[in-house]
Structures are given as structure tokens and as C-alpha cells.
Amino acid sequence: MRVLVVEDDAKIASFVTRGLKQAGYAVDHAPDGDTALALLDSTAYDAAIVDVMLPRLDGISLVKRARAARRELPVLFLSAKGSVEDRVRGLQAGGDDYLTKPFAFSELLARVQALIRRATAAPEATRLTAGDVSLDLVSRAVTCAGAPVDLQPREFALLAFLLRHAGRPVSKTMILEHVWDYSFDPQTNVVDVVMSRLRAKIDPDHRRIETVRGVGYVLRPSKG
Amino acid sequence: MATGPLQRFRRSLALRLALLYAGVFAVGSALLFGFLYWTLTEALNDREQATVERRATELAELYARGGPALLRARLDREAAAGGRAFFVRVLRPDNSLVLVSVPPDWIETQVERLPFPGLIVTRPTYTVRIPQDALRDYAIAGVTLPDRNFLQAGILIESQTVLFAPLRRAFALAGGGGLLLSFLLGTLVAWRATGPLRAVAETAGRILATGDLAARVPGGAGRGELAALVRQLNTLLERNAVHVRGLSEMLDNLAHDLRTPLTRLRGAAELALQDGGDPAEARAALASCIEETDRLLHLLEVLLDVSAAEAGVLRLHRETIDLGELVYRAVDLYREVAEERRIRVRIEQAVPVPARVDAVRLGQAVNNLLDNALKYTPEGGNVVLAVRPAPEGAALEVRDDGPGIPEAEREAVFRRLYRSDASRSQRGLGLGLSMVKAIVEAHGGTVRATAAPEGGACLRVQLPGDAIAKA
Numbered sequence: 001m002r003v004l005v006v007e008d009d010a011k012i013a014s015f016v017t018r019g020l021k022q023a024g025y026a027v028d029h030a031p032d033g034d035t036a037l038a039l040l041d042s043t044a045y046d047a048a049i050v051d052v053m054l055p056r057l058d059g060i061s062l063v064k065r066a067r068a069a070r071r072e073l074p075v076l077f078l079s080a081k082g083s084v085e086d087r088v089r090g091l092q093a094g095g096d097d098y099l100t101k102p103f104a105f106s107e108l109l110a111r112v113q114a115l116i117r118r119a120t121a122a123p124e125a126t127r128l129t130a131g132d133v134s135l136d137l138v139s140r141a142v143t144c145a146g147a148p149v150d151l152q153p154r155e156f157a158l159l160a161f162l163l164r165h166a167g168r169p170v171s172k173t174m175i176l177e178h179v180w181d182y183s184f185d186p187q188t189n190v191v192d193v194v195m196s197r198l199r200a201k202i203d204p205d206h207r208r209i210e211t212v213r214g215v216g217y218v219l220r221p222s223k224g
Numbered sequence: 225m226a227t228g229p230l231q232r233f234r235r236s237l238a239l240r241l242a243l244l245y246a247g248v249f250a251v252g253s254a255l256l257f258g259f260l261y262w263t264l265t266e267a268l269n270d271r272e273q274a275t276v277e278r279r280a281t282e283l284a285e286l287y288a289r290g291g292p293a294l295l296r297a298r299l300d301r302e303a304a305a306g307g308r309a310f311f312v313r314v315l316r317p318d319n320s321l322v323l324v325s326v327p328p329d330w331i332e333t334q335v336e337r338l339p340f341p342g343l344i345v346t347r348p349t350y351t352v353r354i355p356q357d358a359l360r361d362y363a364i365a366g367v368t369l370p371d372r373n374f375l376q377a378g379i380l381i382e383s384q385t386v387l388f389a390p391l392r393r394a395f396a397l398a399g400g401g402g403l404l405l406s407f408l409l410g411t412l413v414a415w416r417a418t419g420p421l422r423a424v425a426e427t428a429g430r431i432l433a434t435g436d437l438a439a440r441v442p443g444g445a446g447r448g449e450l451a452a453l454v455r456q457l458n459t460l461l462e463r464n465a466v467h468v469r470g471l472s473e474m475l476d477n478l479a480h481d482l483r484t485p486l487t488r489l490r491g492a493a494e495l496a497l498q499d500g501g502d503p504a505e506a507r508a509a510l511a512s513c514i515e516e517t518d519r520l521l522h523l524l525e526v527l528l529d530v531s532a533a534e535a536g537v538l539r540l541h542r543e544t545i546d547l548g549e550l551v552y553r554a555v556d557l558y559r560e561v562a563e564e565r566r567i568r569v570r571i572e573q574a575v576p577v578p579a580r581v582d583a584v585r586l587g588q589a590v591n592n593l594l595d596n597a598l599k600y601t602p603e604g605g606n607v608v609l610a611v612r613p614a615p616e617g618a619a620l621e622v623r624d625d626g627p628g629i630p631e632a633e634r635e636a637v638f639r640r641l642y643r644s645d646a647s648r649s650q651r652g653l654g655l656g657l658s659m660v661k662a663i664v665e666a667h668g669g670t671v672r673a674t675a676a677p678e679g680g681a682c683l684r685v686q687l688p689g690d691a692i693a694k695a
Contacts (some may be wrong), residue, residue, distance in 0.1 A: 102521065104514070154560060180557065188595055193561045214514025 001116060002026040004048040006036040006062065007078065008055055012101075016049065019105045020112070033057025040066050045073060047116050049108070052079040052090060060093040067094045074115035078103070106215045107171040114165065128163035130221045133202060135163055144202040154179060155198045162209065162219040171216035238418045242411035249406045250399070257395050261388065269363075272381050276365040279310055280377040284367040287314065287375060292323050299325045311378040314369070322373055327380070419443070420450040424457060437465040470535030478527055485523060489516040526655045533662030540582040540666060547577040547611045547620055547687075554590040555609065558598060565603050569594070572610035577618045579687060581667055589663040592656040593622040593683050601626040606678060617669070620685040623676035634673040660685075 003025045007013040013029050020027045028043065030036035033054045040048075048066075052059040063075050077095040090098045096118075097111050126137045132145045140156060142149045151159065157179045162170065172191045176182045180190070195209070195217065203209050210218050233239060287295045292314060299312060309327030316322055364378035420443055427441045440461060444454035495501075496509035532538040548571070555562075555569050562569045590609075597607045601624040610621040629637060638661040660683075664671045669687040676682035 102517075152560070182557070188557065188561070188591065190557055190561055193564050197560060197564070213508075213511035214518065 001046045002028070002043065003112065004028050004030065004036065004039060004043075004045045006030045006033065006048065006054065006059065007051045008032060008053075009051070012051075012078075015105065016108065019109065023109055033059070033062040036062055037065065040073070041069075046120070047074040047076065047112055049076050049078060049112065050095070052077050060090065060095075063094045072119065074119045076108070076111055076115060104171060104215050106169045106212070107174065110165055110168045110170050110174065113168060128160060130163050130166035130219055131208065133159070133163065133208060133219075135160055142202075149201050151198070151201065154194050155201065158194055158198055159202070162217065166219045166221045169212045169215045169218040174216070233415075236415070236418070237421070238411060238414035241414040241418075242407055245410040245414075246403055246407035250403050253399050253402065257399065261391070264391075265388070268387075272363040272379070273365065276310075276363050276377050276379055279379075280365040280367045280375060283312060283377060284369055284375050287373075288370050296323055296325075308379065311364075311376075313376050315374045315376070317372055317374070417450070420454050424454060427457075431461075437461070437468055467535060467537060470537070473535070478524075478531060481523065481527055482520065485516055485520045489513060489520065492516060523655075526659060530655060530659050530662045533659075533666040536666070538585075538662070538666045540585065542580045543583055544578055544580050545583045547579050547581075547618060548573045550581075550583065550587045550590045551609045551611055551620070553587060554594045557591060558594050561595075561598055562607070565598060565601075567598060567601050567603070567605050567607055569598075569607045569609070572608055572612075574612065577611050577613055579618055580690075581687070582663075585663045586667065589660045589685070590620070590622075592660050593685075596656050596683070597622050597624045597626070597681070600624065601680065605680075608676075608678065614686060617687045617689045620687070621682055623678050623682045624680035625676070625678035626680035628675055628679065629673050629681045637673055638671070657683075 001024070003020055005013055005016050005020070005027060007016065007029070008031050010031075013031070017027045017029050028039055028045075030039050034057055036048075036050070037057070039045075048063075050059040050063055054062065057065075059077060059079075063077075066073060066075075074097075075095045076097045076099060077090040078099055078101060079090065080101045096115050099108060099111060128135045128137065133143075135142045135156070137160065142151050142156065142159065158175065161175060161178050175191050179194075199206065199209055208220055210220060212218055283295060283298075286298055295312075295314070303309070303325070311325065311327055313324035314322040363381050364376060366374055366376045369375055420441070423441050423443055427439050430436060431439050440458045441454045444451050444458060492509050492512045496506045496513065498506075529538065551571055551573070555571060558569070594607070594609065601607055606625050608621070608623045610619075610623070612619055638657050661671050664685050664687070667687060668690065669685060671683060671685045674682045674684060
């Protein structure tokens with residue numbers, strides 16, 4: 001898996017590159033849009049992380065050009081602008097996801113992994129399983145340690161989201177985006193509330209769903 | 225670069241306008257006078273010419289009847305009778321003289337210079353004399369006689385140069401005086417009229433030089449365009465001053481609000497750095513550093529929004545939406561939170577209330593109101609969200625049957641970072657209601673806290689008519 005990082009800030013580029021390499025990706029770094037275009041022409045990438053504000057050729061134009069010339073390439077935009085319009089503009093320009101600076105690296109990693117999987121993986125199985133938790137997307141049946149569990153719609157959606165990212169931490173923002181379909185942070189504790197209800201039903205002692213401080217939550221694939 | 229008043233005047237628009245007007249005045253009156261002068265001289269000339277032509281024709285008839293003898297006899301008789309003396313002569317085709325009668329006041333040279341149509345004078349063949357009076361012109365007419373001789377008649381007339389000299393003098397005096405007067409008056413009027421422009425430039429220069437935002441352009445009381453310009457500019461300056469004041473207040477408040485979380489962050493980082501500390505403790509301290517950072521970022525975002533709205537610089541992206549839709553979305557978002565506390569949430573709406581609002585921002589305000597109500601309503605309580613058209617726009621109410629807000633605190637709850645004693649135990653930043661107020665006021669509306677008929681608090685948002693879409 002090869003990822004292109006287009007970012008003009010050397011420090012951010014360095015920590016993103018290092019983190020992605022640690023996670024097992026091959027990483028190339030382009031400090032500006034022109035270099036990025038050249039790299040995209042010569043190399044096949046599985047995903048690109050693109051800063052919106054770049055010197056000379058900006059990120060959105062870069063992605064438009066790359067899209068015009070080439071096949072699908074999952075793109076995640078990075079931007080310091082957090083407003084809803086910027087997000088919409090980025091997504092309309094052909095970005096698949098959008099992350100606001102400052103961000104947690106774990107959240108970036110989770111989003112990149114999700115992008116690559118969406119682009120490469122076979123159609124999703126109707127059954128999601130991690131450890132002794134299993135969820136059927138069609139029959140909407142959930143079992144935990146062999147026993148059936150009755151979940152409310154949002155609890156069900158939350159568990160499905162966690163199962164899709166099993167083993168990788170997901171942030172509250174990602175949960176709000178995918179479970180509540182909120183594209184901005186409504187600044188509430190609703191995620192905590194639904195999370196605690198879900199935990200009460202399948203994970204009373206917090207062994208399966210772990211809170212990662214400063215990041216979010218992670219569903220452990222196996223017990224212990 | 226100091227400029228004296230004189231130098232400023234020399235470059236001024238007023239002077240240029242006055243000069244232009246004076247120039248136009250001068251050209252105009254010169255044209256008028258020229259035309260008058262020309263018409264007058266032409267009229268006089270025509271009259272004199274007609275006199276001599278009549279005389280020449282009359283004498284020619286006489287000559288035709290009786291020849292030179294009869295003509296001479298007539299001229300002698302007339303000379304003896306007195307009256308206006310005419311110059312008369314008859315010439316043969318070879319230019320030799322048949323007859324001449326020269327009035328006593330003609331001079332010889334004048335006669336020589338007389339035009340002889342169709343003839344060429346080669347030498348003088350007669351002499352005349354004239355008194356010392358050079359300021360005269362002559363008018364002359366010629367007639368060809370039946371025997372192919374040529375008869376000429378002429379009179380002396382006042383020289384027009386002399387005749388019109390007083391007129392020209394009068395014009396030079398009146399024109400010159402008028403020109404000077406019009407230039408002076410024009411300068412005065414133009415200088416006064418362009419006064420507001422100078423005041424505007426002066427004020428702008430002062431603001432640029434000193435940064436004094438309180439400076440205003442004096443004047444602007446009149447009704448003309450320039451007075452309107454001055455008023456508009458003053459309004460603009462006033463608005464700018466308000467914005468700048470708002471922004472600087474916002475910066476002050478931000479700096480103040482960020483100090484506490486930054487101190488906590490710094491403390492946690494210091495703890496992580498302590499020598500000989502337990503690695504697990506260091507990790508925990510770093511984790512709380514991250515958490516503090518997130519809180520700080522979150523606080524910063526909210527404060528920026530609140531401050532921008534309070535300073536009147538929050539940009540709204542209005543769209544038409546049913547206010548009930550916003551209420552429904554908020555209730556849906558908080559469904560589990562309400563269930564968790566066994567609070568019944570009810571929506572009260574009889575008719576659609578379409579409004580032109582920023583759906584994201586106003587939605588955030590509704591969320592905050594509901595969040596607030598759910599926080600302060602005891603378990604098992606009730607919350608009602610009501611939307612209805614109001615006499616002036618629309619009203620949105622969030623009521624609960626909780627303990628309510630004491631009368632003394634009903635203003636204060638909207639202040640930023642205000643936490644009532646009762647809410648200290650609650651999680652939150654103390655920004656929810658100030659955010660609501662900021663967003664609603666950015667929409668031109670108001671929000672008030674009152675007592676609900678249910679016994680608890682009632683937060684009432686009133687949106688103005690222009691935020692309400694015409695259905």
C-alpha cells in the first residue's frame with residue numbers, strides 16, 4: 001500500500017509520514033502541488049492525503065486535475081478551515097474525506113485505512129464480527145458471547161461502525177459523521193450517552209470497547 | 225510634506241473650476257461683443273453706401289439727359305446752396321477726366337487712392353485738398369454711363385475706428401471688470417462648495433496619520449450631494465469603529481478565556497516532564513495534555529463563533545427552511561440523552577413556519593437550548609419545543625418543568641462563561657446560551673428567559689419578520 005502525502009508544512013509532513021510508515025505503508029511526500037502531480041503521473045498510489053492550502057497549485061485544483069487525468073484515487077483533504085462550506089467544497093472537488101487541522105494522527109490513520117478499504121475491498125460482508133461480538137446487517141441480529149442482544153437503532157449503527165473499524169481507534173467526530181450523519185460537531189455529549197448504553201448492553205466492564213484518551217474509542221477484536 | 229494654505233489653494237479644484245468658468249465667460253462675452261460690433265458696423269456701412277449709390281444713380285440720370293454740362297450746372301447750383309458735399313467725377317474709358325467736383329475737405333492723396341473699378345489709374349490728373357482731419361473714411365459708388373464714361377460719387381464718413389472707439393473702450397472696461405469679478409466670485413463659490421471635499425480629505429488624512437477612529441468629518445447638515453457624501457462617510461466610519469471595538473473586545477475576552485485551559489495544559493505537560501517520574505504517570509499526563517488541547521480547540525472554536533456573532537461579523541448562509549425541521553433534528557439528535565434521563569420531549573407546532581435562516585447556525589442554537597433544558601430538567605420531567613408564527617416574525621420556545629431560572633439570573637445566563645451556582649456541578653463550558661444569544665442576534669432576533677407555564681424555565685427566541693420566508 002502506497003500513500004502520497006502532499007503537505008507543505010515540514011513538521012506535519014514529517015509526523016504524518018513517520019506515523020504512516022510505522023503503520024506499514026509506503027509513503028511519498030510532496031511539498032507542493034507540482035511535485036505531487038509529477039509523482040501522481042509516475043506512480044500508482046492507493047490513497048493521497050492532500051493539504052488544501054498549498055503553495056502555487058492548491059490542493060483542490062490538484063485533485064481536480066489528477067481526477068481529470070486519471071482513475072479513482074481515494075483522497076483525504078487536510079485543512080485548517082473547519083467550516084461546513086469548506087468541507088462541502090472539498091468533498092465536491094473530488095475529496096473522499098476531509099479532516100481539519102489540528103487532528104489526531106490516530107484519526108487520520110483510521111480515515112485513511114477506511115478510504116483504502118472502501119476503494120479496494122470486495123463488497124462488505126453482511127455479517128460483521130470481532131471477537132465474540134457479531135452483527136448481521138441484514139437481519140439486524142446482534143450476538144455477544146453467544147447471547148442475542150437487543151439494540152436500539154443508534155446503538156446498532158454505532159456498533160456496526162466500531163466493528164468496521166475493529167482494532168483501530170475512531171474519534172467522536174467520525175462517529176458523529178457516520179452514525180448521526182452530522183457533518184459538523186454539534187458539541188454535545190450524545191456520543192457518550194449512546195456509547196454508555198451500548199457498553200451497558202455488550203460490554204459492562206469495558207473490555208471490548210476501550211476508551212483511548214485524547215483520541216476516542218477502539219473495539220478490541222478479541223477478548224482481553 | 226507640509227503644504228501651506230496658499231499652495232493648497234493653487235492646486236485646488238476650486239481654483240481650477242474658477243479659472244475654467246472665467247475662461248468660458250471671457251470667450252462667451254468676446255463672441256457676443258464681436259457679433260454686436262460686426263452687426264453695427266455693417267448696418268452703418270449699408271446706410272452710407274445706400275446714400276452714395278442713390279446719389280450716383282441720380283447724377284447718372286442727369287448726365288444721361290443733359291451730358292456733362294447739365295451735371296456741372298447741377299453740381300454748381302448745389303454747391304452754392306450748401307448742404308452735404310459730395311465728391312463727384314466722370315472719367316472716360318481711357319481714365320482721363322471729364323469732370324470733377326471735390327468737396328473742400330477732401331485731400332489729394334485720398335482721391336488718388338480711390339478705387340476705380342475696371343480702370344487703372346496711371347497718374348494723377350487732378351488735385352484736391354483737405355483740412356487736417358485724418359479720422360475719416362469715405363464711401364464711394366460708381367455707375368457706368370450710356371456713353372461708356374464712368375461716374376463716381378463719394379462722401380466722407382466718420383471713421384468707424386473713431387466712431388466705435390468709446391464702445392470698444394467700454395467693452396474692455398466692462399469685460400475686463402466682469403472677468404475679474406466673475407473669477408473672484410467663482411473662486412469664492414467654488415472654494416465654499418468644495419469645502420466638504422477638503423474636510424473629507426483632511427479627516428481621512430488625520431485617521432491615517434493618527435489612527436484616531438473617533439474622527440468624523442465636520443458638516444454634513446445640508447441637503448446637497450457633498451453633504452450626503454459627508455454623512456455616508458461618517459456612517460461608514462462609525463460602523464468601522466464599532467467593528468474594530470467589537471473585534472478588540474473579542475480579542476481581550478479570548479485571551480482571558482484561553483488563559484485557564486492553557487495553564488492547565490502547561491501544568492500537565494510539566495508533570496509529564498518531571499524527573500524520575502513513573503512512566504505510566506507520564507503517559508497519563510501526556511494523555512491529559514491531548515485532552516486539554518482538544519478542549520482548548522473546542523473552546524476556541526465556540527468562542528470565535530460567539531465573539532464573531534457578538535461583534536456582528538458572523539456571516540450567515542441563509543436558506544429557506546421550516547423552523548420545525550430544525551426542532552425535529554435537535555430532538556432526534558438528543559433522543560438517547562432524553563431517554564437516558566427519562567425526560568419526555570414534545571414538539572408543539574400547528575402550521576409550518578418557513579424562515580430564511582442559517583440552518584446550521586440556528587440548528588446549533590436549537591441544539592444548545594434543548595441541551596440546556598435536558599441538563600436542568602430533573603429525571604422524569606417534560607420538555608416542550610414550540611414553534612409558531614408570531615405577530616412580528618416567528619417564535620421558538622423551549623420550556624421545561626424543571627426548577628426554572630431565578631429572576632435575578634435571567635439576564636446573566638446569556639453571558640459568556642457564566643455558570644450559575646446550580647450548574648457548577650454540570651459538565652459544560654458555560655457558552656451554550658451565549659452562543660444561542662449570539663446566533664439569534666446575528667439573525668436580527670432576540671432571546672429571553674422567562675418562567676414557563678409548566679413551572680420551569682422558558683427560553684423564547686423571537687425571529688424578526690425579514691427572517692421569515694414569504695410562503
